[in-house]
Amino acid sequence: xxxxIVVTSGKGGVGKTTTSASLACGxxxxxxxxxxxxxxxxxxxxxxxxxxxRRVVYxxxxxxxxxxxxxxxxxxxxxxxxxxxxxxxxxxxKDALTQEGVAKIIDDLKAEFDIVICDxxxxxxxxxxxxxxxxxxxxxxxxxxxxxxxxxxxxxxIMASKSRRAEQGLTAVKEHLLLTRYSADRVEKGDMMxxxxxxxxxxxxxxxxxxxxxxxxxxxxxxVPVILDEQADAGLAYTDAVARLLGEERPxxxxxxxxxxxxxxxxxx
Amino acid sequence: MARRGDLATNARDGAVFELRSGQFSLMVxxxxxxxxxxxxxxxxxxxxxxPSLLRGAPxxxxxxxxxxxADPGLLRELINRVEQAGLKVLALAANAxxxxxxxxxxxxxxxxxxxxxxxxxxxxxxxxxxxNPAPEPAPSEVSGLQSPLVLQGPIRxxxxxxxxxxxxxxxxxxxxxxxxxxxxxxxxxxxxSGKALAGAAGDLRARVYCLSxxxxxxxxxxxxxxxxxxxxxxxGKAVExxxxxxxxxxxxxxx
Numbered sequence: 001x002x003x004x005i006v007v008t009s010g011k012g013g014v015g016k017t018t019t020s021a022s023l024a025c026g027x028x029x030x031x032x033x034x035x036x037x038x039x040x041x042x043x044x045x046x047x048x049x050x051x052x053x054r055r056v057v058y059x060x061x062x063x064x065x066x067x068x069x070x071x072x073x074x075x076x077x078x079x080x081x082x083x084x085x086x087x088x089x090x091x092x093x094k095d096a097l098t099q100e101g102v103a104k105i106i107d108d109l110k111a112e113f114d115i116v117i118c119d120x121x122x123x124x125x126x127x128x129x130x131x132x133x134x135x136x137x138x139x140x141x142x143x144x145x146x147x148x149x150x151x152x153x154x155x156x157x158i159m160a161s162k163s164r165r166a167e168q169g170l171t172a173v174k175e176h177l178l179l180t181r182y183s184a185d186r187v188e189k190g191d192m193m194x195x196x197x198x199x200x201x202x203x204x205x206x207x208x209x210x211x212x213x214x215x216x217x218x219x220x221x222x223x224v225p226v227i228l229d230e231q232a233d234a235g236l237a238y239t240d241a242v243a244r245l246l247g248e249e250r251p252x253x254x255x256x257x258x259x260x261x262x263x264x265x266x267x268x269x
Numbered sequence: 270m271a272r273r274g275d276l277a278t279n280a281r282d283g284a285v286f287e288l289r290s291g292q293f294s295l296m297v298x299x300x301x302x303x304x305x306x307x308x309x310x311x312x313x314x315x316x317x318x319x320p321s322l323l324r325g326a327p328x329x330x331x332x333x334x335x336x337x338x339a340d341p342g343l344l345r346e347l348i349n350r351v352e353q354a355g356l357k358v359l360a361l362a363a364n365a366x367x368x369x370x371x372x373x374x375x376x377x378x379x380x381x382x383x384x385x386x387x388x389x390x391x392x393x394x395x396x397x398x399x400x401n402p403a404p405e406p407a408p409s410e411v412s413g414l415q416s417p418l419v420l421q422g423p424i425r426x427x428x429x430x431x432x433x434x435x436x437x438x439x440x441x442x443x444x445x446x447x448x449x450x451x452x453x454x455x456x457x458x459x460x461x462s463g464k465a466l467a468g469a470a471g472d473l474r475a476r477v478y479c480l481s482x483x484x485x486x487x488x489x490x491x492x493x494x495x496x497x498x499x500x501x502x503x504x505g506k507a508v509e510x511x512x513x514x515x516x517x518x519x520x521x522x523x524x
Contacts, residue, residue: 150426153444157425203423203442
């Protein structure tokens, strides 16, 4: 039976979809049979970041409504045989989701795949609720700033009280923080919250720190998840996060300010 | 083999009962003027606004300004209305000229120190979003002692917890935007960044304890204080918060 991982945050624009896409590719690269599901019904984006937007025929809501089989709706990734994408509907809205419908899809995916990644929409409404409801583990994406931290706190609280695991009295959803858009320079200057600040407020350990970098945006625009860019710090940081999610120990990289050389200091870097 | 009746007796010394002293915090319902119909409607609404706090709650009826209520018939009618609104009249507050009526109705008279009572008008925490369904307080071995509500934290922003008629113990942090309330004391074994309300039913002796103080608001028996920023003396410290002559005092714990 596969493991369900929700990627969530509460706040929008913190990097949930970027993270979902990169984690999915990372797990696939490590040999795990992986599927990544877009729960942002009506505002789908995951297909773009994964670079399969022109191959979406059927979507999540079609499967719920019985218009097609789950197999027909799964889009096979061109880079990895063991990776699939289930796109969200662009024409319907989140009211199309029903508890039984979502449960059926999740259970079928769980039987078929090792890892099921649920890409949650922002907010705490229906789509976000269903994305987290079935989760075994949660990767809470948080930016090092106060509003993102507060929203993540709220989402962690909802997960602890309203998830299926909480309702059935099973062991709690395992929580991880993934800090994105992190700038070690700005932390050193005191403009940005540090890893320790965020961990202390939320009481959850950080599983990865993704540095703020221009490669992240260009990777998203070209439909190649940044984890596949082995030159980019952000890509390597995601690779480390995947390894840690698989239980390996990796030292945190890219969390210290870059020391500038003499010429850079003289002439600006 | 012991017969059933024997189980009720105290096994150790054979006594059928024992007397213990107990202290209780009770709500006092002070009737300002005599309009039975108005009283019943308003009181019913009030109870409906905070059912978890008020429904079936025992009250002491204070008829201080209403000398005409020495008439047992009128008093019986008044008590009927109060009970129909959902409260339970336990006793009458001591007042001159009330003894005969109390005797006629079979109600005890309690002395009430009016200076020590306070108005309950704060919005009571009625919605409870506990982490796990909170078990009903188990009847404790020692009679009259309610076991505390113990929750594993963190209590996150947006969550509310209310320990009715007992203490609340939280192992872990209380996040900013969370509310923890108890009729008894509130203990937070972690950082308190949210709101903490002790003595929610009016107990002036209730206290709040936490290992690291960063609260947004603390209230004891309705006397509250908002902290835009905590003073350096107590910020981040283990503190005890209590009422000193109606004023909220925060004192670092010397451990």
